[in-house]
Amino acid sequence: MKRHIAFWVSAMMTVNLFTAVPAFATDDFSDVEVAVQEDSNEDAEEMEIQDSTEEDFEDEGAVTEDSATSDSEVDSVTEVDLFSDEASENAVAEAQQLKDAPTAEAKQESGFGSDYQKLLFSDDTYAGGVSQILVNGNVWEKVSSKYSLFRRNAYYMDSSDASVVFDGSGAGMLTIGDIITIKNPSYQDLLLRVKGSGSDFAVEPYDPNSGNDKEGPSDGQNTLYVRLNGYFDSALTGQQKYDAISGASTSVSTNKNSNVIVEAAVVPDGTTPGKNDWKPLHEAVTVNTKKTSVNIDTESCGMSGVYAIYDSSLSLSGVPDQPGSYPVSVTVTDQNGRTAISNELVFKVYSRTEKLSDCLKLENAKQTADGKYMYDMEPWAIANFGGTNETVTVPAQIKAWYGSHTSGTYGELGYAVSETENPTQTLIIPNGCDLTLVNMKVFSSVRIIVQEGGRLCIRDSSMHGVIEVMNGGRVSVNYDNYGRSFLTGASVNGQLILNVGAILENSLIYSNTNFLANGSEVRHNTSPVVLVKGDASIEGEVYIRGDEAATGTDPATEKSYSGQPALKISGGTLTLSENGVLGIYGGGRNATTSVGGAALILDQGTVSGNGKLIAVGGNGTYDDGGNGISGTGTISTASAWLEGGSAILSKEDSVAGKAYVSSVNIADQTTLKAIDGRKISNNFENTTERQWNDITTKPNLALYEITEPDEKPEPSEKPEPSVKPEPSVKPEPSEKPEPSEKPEPSVKPEPSVKPEPSEKPEPSEKPEPSKKPETIKKPANVNGAKATSAGYNQIRITWKKAANASGYIIERKNGSKWQIIANVKASALSYTQRNSKKYPIQTGRGYAYRIRAYRVVNGKYVYGEYSGAFSGKALPAATTLRVARKSSGIQLSWRKVPGASGYVVYRYIGGKWSRIVSTDKITLIDRKVSKGRSYSYLVRAYRIVNGKRVYGSWSGLKRIRR
Numbered sequence: 001m002k003r004h005i006a007f008w009v010s011a012m013m014t015v016n017l018f019t020a021v022p023a024f025a026t027d028d029f030s031d032v033e034v035a036v037q038e039d040s041n042e043d044a045e046e047m048e049i050q051d052s053t054e055e056d057f058e059d060e061g062a063v064t065e066d067s068a069t070s071d072s073e074v075d076s077v078t079e080v081d082l083f084s085d086e087a088s089e090n091a092v093a094e095a096q097q098l099k100d101a102p103t104a105e106a107k108q109e110s111g112f113g114s115d116y117q118k119l120l121f122s123d124d125t126y127a128g129g130v131s132q133i134l135v136n137g138n139v140w141e142k143v144s145s146k147y148s149l150f151r152r153n154a155y156y157m158d159s160s161d162a163s164v165v166f167d168g169s170g171a172g173m174l175t176i177g178d179i180i181t182i183k184n185p186s187y188q189d190l191l192l193r194v195k196g197s198g199s200d201f202a203v204e205p206y207d208p209n210s211g212n213d214k215e216g217p218s219d220g221q222n223t224l225y226v227r228l229n230g231y232f233d234s235a236l237t238g239q240q241k242y243d244a245i246s247g248a249s250t251s252v253s254t255n256k257n258s259n260v261i262v263e264a265a266v267v268p269d270g271t272t273p274g275k276n277d278w279k280p281l282h283e284a285v286t287v288n289t290k291k292t293s294v295n296i297d298t299e300s301c302g303m304s305g306v307y308a309i310y311d312s313s314l315s316l317s318g319v320p321d322q323p324g325s326y327p328v329s330v331t332v333t334d335q336n337g338r339t340a341i342s343n344e345l346v347f348k349v350y351s352r353t354e355k356l357s358d359c360l361k362l363e364n365a366k367q368t369a370d371g372k373y374m375y376d377m378e379p380w381a382i383a384n385f386g387g388t389n390e391t392v393t394v395p396a397q398i399k400a401w402y403g404s405h406t407s408g409t410y411g412e413l414g415y416a417v418s419e420t421e422n423p424t425q426t427l428i429i430p431n432g433c434d435l436t437l438v439n440m441k442v443f444s445s446v447r448i449i450v451q452e453g454g455r456l457c458i459r460d461s462s463m464h465g466v467i468e469v470m471n472g473g474r475v476s477v478n479y480d481n482y483g484r485s486f487l488t489g490a491s492v493n494g495q496l497i498l499n500v501g502a503i504l505e506n507s508l509i510y511s512n513t514n515f516l517a518n519g520s521e522v523r524h525n526t527s528p529v530v531l532v533k534g535d536a537s538i539e540g541e542v543y544i545r546g547d548e549a550a551t552g553t554d555p556a557t558e559k560s561y562s563g564q565p566a567l568k569i570s571g572g573t574l575t576l577s578e579n580g581v582l583g584i585y586g587g588g589r590n591a592t593t594s595v596g597g598a599a600l601i602l603d604q605g606t607v608s609g610n611g612k613l614i615a616v617g618g619n620g621t622y623d624d625g626g627n628g629i630s631g632t633g634t635i636s637t638a639s640a641w642l643e644g645g646s647a648i649l650s651k652e653d654s655v656a657g658k659a660y661v662s663s664v665n666i667a668d669q670t671t672l673k674a675i676d677g678r679k680i681s682n683n684f685e686n687t688t689e690r691q692w693n694d695i696t697t698k699p700n701l702a703l704y705e706i707t708e709p710d711e712k713p714e715p716s717e718k719p720e721p722s723v724k725p726e727p728s729v730k731p732e733p734s735e736k737p738e739p740s741e742k743p744e745p746s747v748k749p750e751p752s753v754k755p756e757p758s759e760k761p762e763p764s765e766k767p768e769p770s771k772k773p774e775t776i777k778k779p780a781n782v783n784g785a786k787a788t789s790a791g792y793n794q795i796r797i798t799w800k801k802a803a804n805a806s807g808y809i810i811e812r813k814n815g816s817k818w819q820i821i822a823n824v825k826a827s828a829l830s831y832t833q834r835n836s837k838k839y840p841i842q843t844g845r846g847y848a849y850r851i852r853a854y855r856v857v858n859g860k861y862v863y864g865e866y867s868g869a870f871s872g873k874a875l876p877a878a879t880t881l882r883v884a885r886k887s888s889g890i891q892l893s894w895r896k897v898p899g900a901s902g903y904v905v906y907r908y909i910g911g912k913w914s915r916i917v918s919t920d921k922i923t924l925i926d927r928k929v930s931k932g933r934s935y936s937y938l939v940r941a942y943r944i945v946n947g948k949r950v951y952g953s954w955s956g957l958k959r960i961r962r
Helices: 085-093 719-723 725-729 743-747 767-775
Strands: 005-007 019-021 034-036 104-111 114-121 132-135 141-143 154-158 163-167 179-183 190-196 202-205 222-232 258-268 293-295 303-308 313-318 324-333 339-341 345-350 373-376 391-393 398-402 411-413 425-429 434-438 440-442 446-450 455-459 466-469 474-477 495-499 507-510 530-533 536-538 541-545 567-570 573-576 581-585 600-616 629-643 664-666 671-675 786-789 794-798 807-814 817-825 830-834 846-857 860-863 870-873 881-886 889-894 902-909 912-919 923-926 934-945 948-951 958-961
Touching (some): 104 190, 222 324, 293 303, 303 324, 313 324, 446 455, 466 474, 573 581, 807 830
Parallel strands (some): 005 034, 141 154, 398 434, 425 446, 434 455, 446 466, 455 474, 495 530, 507 541, 581 600
Antiparallel strands (some): 114 163, 190 202, 303 313, 786 794, 794 830, 846 860, 846 870, 881 889, 889 923, 902 912, 934 948
């Protein structure tokens, strides 16, 4: 019974790779049926274009393999996959009638103080046509002088005796067991094996399909050893795309689940390999793929082995089936016939029903030199807690909990609940536990409680639930205590609560709550990132940033949702340590936020201590800016920089944010700088300079240096008298002799003021508004807008000039919202968007755009209508192809394309197009050409994105007569 053997075809090489067989199988797989996986390299088989003409390619647009308009024509062509110019020659020659390779004689020769290894051939004309020599599968360099050979992987063609010469100094560059492949386009490949070295240099014919007439790893002189180095990440039953994503959840399309390298060592019989003897398998030996296998119980576990010949990595492919532990090994036979079996690594499949209470134990953790433990989460996703009331306590001896060991690849804990639900599971960090959580995604069903004497450090993790720090508990986010440096990668997307006596240490805390999905739940979070309930402390430097506003209308305000506030203090005092810094920033840096978020909300709260407070409200685009400080309370720190958010392109009734509101008292000893936000009617001013924009580094404190402090904070005095006047209200009755006010009626005679209506001639100015329609013409609509590729990471947008325009606003769609990406002058009728952190561009992905014109009159913006939405994508650029006649064939060369992973070349002859090469090189020679015939060629670049090819446009077609 034939087995379907899964193998991968790398984008770099098309070869038949290791076969995956059940662990108990010992069959010879030379006649096994091979099943190419869906994601195999498209160049793995020959194809043919039917009824195509040269013109079919001249205006063909770029396509991607996974699109509806994928390479449908290409998929029906005769396809020959080549990897170098010389490899191209071989594939092209396959259809020719080739002569048998000659025999070769080896001899050792000396001359001018040097030793040489020489091969002479039985056919005198053979050497003159040698195009390439490989040793153990590696191409050796051709040099122009034998004196250039010393200690080099190189050869020299000696025309004096039609021989090939190699360096023979010492033991010689060719050693016993080496496999030599000599290529001549007119002959079958000549395969030789070195059987003697030094003065006994000798070779013999080599048949790759024959063994060495021995069983085992030795060929009588050297022994082959093979081992697997690394680990297989565990999997869950039914887990899809194990090869495409990591064992822990991630959106990155890389093979991180199987971190295994196949290594080999070849040493003299009777010796054991040393550390320096081990090399990746592809560097150590040439593998006989027909006699090599990956051993795993595919029938039970659902997975098969995948070996990548270009880097010797071993991974697993398929859909995990039955829970269990499965040993994985490889049986390798090299081209010398030596056969060795590797050690076993275990691949585990879990059922998805595991409980945290059963997994989070010291027996499942690894002890370190300091006596503490590190826990590698197994399985990588645990939804159920178990324990009493779904509560689990972390063993105090565990110091690190890893979801994975790859940044951006997460283990998952809990499950998502809606934003109206409370957490249902509890994880306790107990007294004496100093835990660092790394590469974890903790969903909103989980509440983490840090008890007195416990400490939690969060690194490279996404926290969607509640973290509650009790009296004497400590928490730190994105900080390396050992290196004393800030990190990035961890976000608090739920809420961090500091109860009485809690301590927040050095931290960079930012939220992505409204734009990073909590499982399948989408949030509209306007609650502060950090909530202080009672007296708590800040030690060191702490920076907190709220997220941008969620999409939609807030039912509480009947306006757009506001940016997320950073911090709220409710009924307590937050004390800064000596020279400590607390920097807080309301959500509102991007145009996606209409209403800026407050940086700090005081609910009868206080910030005190001999440190520095920075509070910057979020900007609002089209609406209100956020306040630096809102609510009621006191600021009593050594210094305070308070700044309101600006209202950008806002409505008439919109307001900019205040540095702080009048109900906030600023203590006399506080050195203060208070800057209210501004109403800004254009999009040119920098309104985010003092926002915390780059979360990869802490904010630049130089931006908040107070060189000219404000004088007495008036708002802080206003509330004071407003409180004192209360007793003074009693004397007011003394004013009740309001007769003094009765004279006010005497003010009523102010009909003298009523003459002011005589000023009502001001309507003569009111007509001015009536001039509006006369002076302000709405700009015309934008027509002819389109987006085209300007390279693999750029999109060029063009449009026709609109009448009465002062400039143009360009927007790109992000999900369901439109983002302003550029504001350009009226003189510009094009704009090129380049890939950036803020506005990323992925090759091959379509992006939607729209444009509208605006006109500025008396400082006011008047907008035209939006253009219709139009889309474009970034693709590799077209290259320039050159062709030339050479004595050996037709030479093709082309310009290198920025961002290209490789190129495909097609040739037109006999009424059809055939793909002749897929390569990362930029030149080749087509030898399968006949004199007197004409040939046409095309080439186009491609870029590999998430494991798939994205093609650019074709080059111009080139014709040439041989």
